[in-house]
Amino acid sequence: MIADILPSEVASAEAFNDGLEGPLYPEEAAQISRAVESRRREFTTARLCARRALARLGLPPVAVPPGPLGEPRWPAGVLGSITHSTNYRAAAVVRTADVLALGIDVEPDEPLPEDLLESIASPDECARLRELRRTAPQPVNWGRLLFSAKESVYKAWFPQGRRILDFFDADLTFTPEGTFRAHLLLTPLERELGLRADYSGRWLARGGLLLTSVVTLAPVRAPRAEVVGAPQGASNGAPRLGGYGAVR
Numbered sequence: 001m002i003a004d005i006l007p008s009e010v011a012s013a014e015a016f017n018d019g020l021e022g023p024l025y026p027e028e029a030a031q032i033s034r035a036v037e038s039r040r041r042e043f044t045t046a047r048l049c050a051r052r053a054l055a056r057l058g059l060p061p062v063a064v065p066p067g068p069l070g071e072p073r074w075p076a077g078v079l080g081s082i083t084h085s086t087n088y089r090a091a092a093v094v095r096t097a098d099v100l101a102l103g104i105d106v107e108p109d110e111p112l113p114e115d116l117l118e119s120i121a122s123p124d125e126c127a128r129l130r131e132l133r134r135t136a137p138q139p140v141n142w143g144r145l146l147f148s149a150k151e152s153v154y155k156a157w158f159p160q161g162r163r164i165l166d167f168f169d170a171d172l173t174f175t176p177e178g179t180f181r182a183h184l185l186l187t188p189l190e191r192e193l194g195l196r197a198d199y200s201g202r203w204l205a206r207g208g209l210l211l212t213s214v215v216t217l218a219p220v221r222a223p224r225a226e227v228v229g230a231p232q233g234a235s236n237g238a239p240r241l242g243g244y245g246a247v248r
């Protein structure tokens with residue numbers, strides 16, 4: 001399912017009901033030695049998914065231990081993201097030459113309690129969700145979808161920003177057709193450093209789950225000879241946003 005909202009450059013693997021078998025590396029096993037059974041299962045299956053996804057990129061199996069703030073640590077030259085929800089685990093990986101930012105998230109397709117919505121959504125976002133509830137052709141649990149999309153944005157942001165974002169640091173706008181855009185409120189220093197503030201994502205409601213992805217494709221760099229005389233903006237070095245399945 002997750003592959004349906006990822007571009008072809010991204011390799012992914014998913015598992016239902018912890019149906020994969022395989023060992024953990026010692027540095028991974030050490031992370032869950034005192035964890036409860038449910039956490040051990042989701043952590044282990046997610047690692048097996050990560051290695052399957054890496055293999056789909058043609059890369060050898062490696063340990064994917066968590067870093068100091070919980071972020072998965074990928075081999076050099078690789079970006080990735082992990083998510084789990086009840087009975088569903090997924091991992092997505094890509095070469096950094098192809099993609100600048102990647103985040104995936106999954107949530108149960110259930111309503112978000114109204115008091116929780118107020119703690120993750122700005123008044124503007126709440127108004128946009130009300131409008132979607134009124135106009136979208138299909139009923140969608142928009143509040144829960146917003147939560148998932150913000151988690152995807154956070155996971156995509158983290159490798160460059162390395163700051164825990166507040167839910168109000170991101171302003172999201174959805175379309176009923178399965179896309180969204182996110183704008184991050186950066187600190188003055190982050191702006192000065194040129195960190196990325198705008199992200200685009202895709203979403204999918206299927207099989208009792210809400211899935212979201214955020215991907216920033218790397219700019220296509222035309223060979224030097226082709227740039228001469230090319231139409232303006234054909235390859236301006238800017239990251240490509242939006243419609244990531246169809247860009248190339």
Ligand SMILES: CC(C)(COP(=O)(O)OP(=O)(O)OC[C@H]1O[C@@H](n2cnc3c(N)ncnc32)[C@H](O)[C@@H]1OP(=O)(O)O)[C@@H](O)C(=O)NCCC(=O)NCCS
Binds near residue numbers: 072084150151153158
């Ligand atoms: C870390 C967090 C994003 C996880 O999301 P979740 O929906 O609770 O859980 P998921 O199962 O989807 O994702 C868990 C995975 O996220 C990944 N993750 C954790 N911290 C991460 C980070 N800082 N950066 C990137 N990925 C991270 C891990 O791979 C983890 O799985 P693992 O522990 O098995 O390795 C969430 O718990 C959190 O801390 N959010 C606060 C920050 C935030 O999202 N703000 C909103 C900003 S707009």
